[in-house]
Amino acid sequence: MMAVVMRRACLAGTLCATLLVAACAPYQAQETNPSLPVEPFRELAETPFFPQDKYQCGPASLAMVLNAAGAGVSPQQLQPLVYLPGNKGSLQAEMLAAASHYGYLAVPVPATLDSLLQELSDGRPVLVLQNLGVAALPLWHYAVVIGYDLEQRIFYLRSGRDRRKVYSFGRFLKTWSRAGNWAMVVVEPGEVPLSATATAYLQAATALERQHNPAAALRAYAAATRRWPDQPLLWAAAGNAAYALERFADAEAAYREALSLQPGAAAIMNNLALALAAQGCTPTALAVLDCAIRHAPANTVLKNTLIEINMLTKGAGNCRDFACTLPDTGTRP
Amino acid sequence: MKSSLMKRIIVLLVSVSFFSTYSLPAWSGIVTTDQLLQQQLEVLNKSSLVAMLDRDDVRQQLVERGVDPEYAKARIAALSDAQIEQLKDSIDTLPAGSGVVGILVAVLLVLIILDIVGVTNIFSFIHSPSK
Numbered sequence: 001m002m003a004v005v006m007r008r009a010c011l012a013g014t015l016c017a018t019l020l021v022a023a024c025a026p027y028q029a030q031e032t033n034p035s036l037p038v039e040p041f042r043e044l045a046e047t048p049f050f051p052q053d054k055y056q057c058g059p060a061s062l063a064m065v066l067n068a069a070g071a072g073v074s075p076q077q078l079q080p081l082v083y084l085p086g087n088k089g090s091l092q093a094e095m096l097a098a099a100s101h102y103g104y105l106a107v108p109v110p111a112t113l114d115s116l117l118q119e120l121s122d123g124r125p126v127l128v129l130q131n132l133g134v135a136a137l138p139l140w141h142y143a144v145v146i147g148y149d150l151e152q153r154i155f156y157l158r159s160g161r162d163r164r165k166v167y168s169f170g171r172f173l174k175t176w177s178r179a180g181n182w183a184m185v186v187v188e189p190g191e192v193p194l195s196a197t198a199t200a201y202l203q204a205a206t207a208l209e210r211q212h213n214p215a216a217a218l219r220a221y222a223a224a225t226r227r228w229p230d231q232p233l234l235w236a237a238a239g240n241a242a243y244a245l246e247r248f249a250d251a252e253a254a255y256r257e258a259l260s261l262q263p264g265a266a267a268i269m270n271n272l273a274l275a276l277a278a279q280g281c282t283p284t285a286l287a288v289l290d291c292a293i294r295h296a297p298a299n300t301v302l303k304n305t306l307i308e309i310n311m312l313t314k315g316a317g318n319c320r321d322f323a324c325t326l327p328d329t330g331t332r333p
Numbered sequence: 334m335k336s337s338l339m340k341r342i343i344v345l346l347v348s349v350s351f352f353s354t355y356s357l358p359a360w361s362g363i364v365t366t367d368q369l370l371q372q373q374l375e376v377l378n379k380s381s382l383v384a385m386l387d388r389d390d391v392r393q394q395l396v397e398r399g400v401d402p403e404y405a406k407a408r409i410a411a412l413s414d415a416q417i418e419q420l421k422d423s424i425d426t427l428p429a430g431s432g433v434v435g436i437l438v439a440v441l442l443v444l445i446i447l448d449i450v451g452v453t454n455i456f457s458f459i460h461s462p463s464k
Contacts, residue, residue, distance in 0.1 A: 057432025081408060086398025089429025093420055097411035137446070142430040160432050179428065199370075203413065208365050208411060235415040237366040274362050305362040310342055 018277045026032040026206030034113045038121035043156050044068070047125045050075045057084045058090025061142040062098060064130065064158055065127045065186040071102045089140060092129060092182060099186050100207035103216050107196050111181030115195035120148055122187045122194045125158075133179035140179065177263075188219040198228040202237060214244035226256075232262035236271065243275055251275040254318075263325035266296035270305050272322075277308075280315025284322055291324035367413055385415050398424075446449050 049116075052060035054076070059078040066073050082090040096222045099106040107113045109126060115235035121125050126145045133139035153169040167175075185193050189208060192201060205220035221238035228234055239254035255272035259322045261263060269292035276285035286309065293302050388409050395405040412420070420427070 051434050055431040061430075067375055080404040081411075084395065084398050084400065084424075084429060087425065087429040089431035091420065091424070091427055093412060093416040094408060095410070095430075097413075097416065100411055103408070125458060131428075131429060138426040138428065140430040141380075143434045154352060173452075200371065202366070206413060207411060209366060210413070214439055233366075233369055240366050240369075247357060265386050269367055269425075271363050301362065302365060308362050317336065 002127045004156070034088045036118055038150075040150045042120050042147070043101050043149075044120065045122065045127050046148070046219055047144065047158060050159050055088045056083065057142045057160060058095060061127050061144050061158075062090075064094055064144045065125055065184075066099060066102060066104060068125050069104055069188060071099075071104055071186075090142065094206070095127070096184060097207055100211045100213075103189065103211075103213055104186050104209070105185050105189055105191075105201075105204045105208065105220060106186050107193050108200045109183040109185055109193070109195050110197065110200075111183070116183060117146065117148060117150075119185050119193060120145060124187070124193060126183050126185055126308035128176055129182040130172075130175040130180040132175055135140055135178060138178070141175075145183075163272040173281075180206075183206045189216040190223045192223050192227045198224065198231045198234060200229075201227075202234060206235065208239065209244070216240045218245065219243040225254075230261060232258040232265065232268070235261065236265075236268045239268075239271060239275065243271065243278075246278075248275045248278040252279065256320075262296050264327060266292040266299060266302060268301055269295070273305060273309060276317075276319055279319060281319035282309065282312070282314045283316065284319045285309050287324070288322045291322070291326075295327050296326070313331075371414065384417070387414075387417050387421050391417050391424070392419070394424050413461075 009213075020284065044102055046068075046233075048064055050060040053248060055125045056075060056079065059082055059085040063075040063080050064080060066078075078098060081101060082094045084094075085089060094223045095110065096106045109119055116126055116128075128143055128145055130141045130143060131138045132141050141159070143157045143165075143288040145155055145157050147156040154173045157165045157167060157172075158319075159165040185195075187248065189205070193206055201220075201224050205224065208220060210219040218238060218241035221234055221241055222224075224234045225231070225238055235254050235258035238253045239258065242248075242251040242254055247313055252272060253276040254269055258268050259272065260270065269288050273288040273292065274281075276288060289302060289306055289309065293299070293306070294301060391412075392405050392409045395408060396402050400408065409417070
């Protein structure tokens with residue numbers, strides 16, 4: 001937008017040559033060659049388009065990626081969830097959080113050109129934040145990247161009121177980097193974006209738990225444990241979602257998997273003890289809790305759990321034993 | 334400032350009395366995924382109280398900025414503790430994406446200001462001091 005204004009101003013102005021050198025100079029060389037294998041050309045032409053109203057690029061862009069992922073939602077429905085009238089715009093945190101209201105996951109995309117191309121190549125439109133102004137006087141703008149052409153070095157965007165805005169690589173990457181290369185994709189729970197990191201995906205999925213949608217959260221965590229089977233936190237998260245669904249045996253199995261990867265984790269033992277107690281396996285639950293207290297003796301949560309389990313009707317359910325991995329006393333004071 | 338501190342203290346006292354008399358629901362003891370993520374186990378009780386106050390702070394900030402109170406509740410509930418923390422102190426300095434529609438005048442203003450201070454040299458009718 002600025003370049004268009006400048007170009008027009010150039011035609012009218014008297015110091016066009018100076019301006020071209022000062023303001024329209026060629027962009028500095030940036031890393032614009034992908035190092036990952038991606039399609040040479042991709043345009044997700046089927047991505048729906050919602051032209052934005054005044055200050056409403058947030059709701060409009062979010063509606064585009066949500067609809068592309070399968071949710072039927074309009075910018076008008078999203079406006080009260082992401083638009084902040086006093087600030088005349090939408091905050092990134094709320095853009096990420098809003099998808100969970102519709103049972104979808106908004107996953108941050110790592111801030112690299114590779115990740116952006118990877119997601120597009122894999123068929124996901126990418127919601128980006130751009131700064132169309134300069135650092136000192138920013139003009140923040142959300143848009144949806146729907147494609148690229150590596151040979152022509154261009155990006156295709158749904159932006160503002162433009163259904164298909166064409167950006168050169170250099171110009172887009174400049175506006176994007178001025179906004180910290182921030183980007184996100186929206187997926188159904190159970191789908192894991194190619195570029196996602198385990199932590200970013202886990203954080204995205206916790207939003208579903210906050211919406212009291214443990215079934216969707218469990219689908220997300222289960223998919224994540226298939227993608228990153230060696231991450232104890234993902235197994236623990238799957239356990240928590242199963243627990244919330246009162247699927248205590250599934251919760252127990254997930255917690256045990258997490259503890260096999262991270263044997264001394266007192267918090268996970270706390271949850272395992274509760275999952276065991278809920279199945280009537282009081283002796284095993286108390287053994288697990290005893291082990292947890294040895295790892296974290298001063299912890300009040302564990303003490304409260306002990307009281308809670310002792311208050312429950314004692315059962316002698318037939319549960320798998322728990323082998324406590326004792327803390328390494330040699331390194332502790 | 335003082336009244337805000339008083340309010341926080343009152344809320345804190347009310348919360349403490351609430352927690353001390355409230356009988357624990359069946360699965361109160363689960364360490365949530367959010368908490369696991371923040372590895373807060375050691376300070377869990379204290380943090381959950383502070384986190385509650387912070388949530389209320391941000392909810393009020395949203396309402397003050399024109400969000401419908403009912404929607405403000407739903408919006409706060411969707412945010413993680415870490416996101417609340419981020420918004421609490423910098424809600425007005427964080428980027429708020431608004432787009433180019435309706436902001437064209439602002440773009441022009443920016444360019445005119447840049448011209449006046451001599452950063453750019455677009456408009457012939459502006460004579461910056463540096464010239």
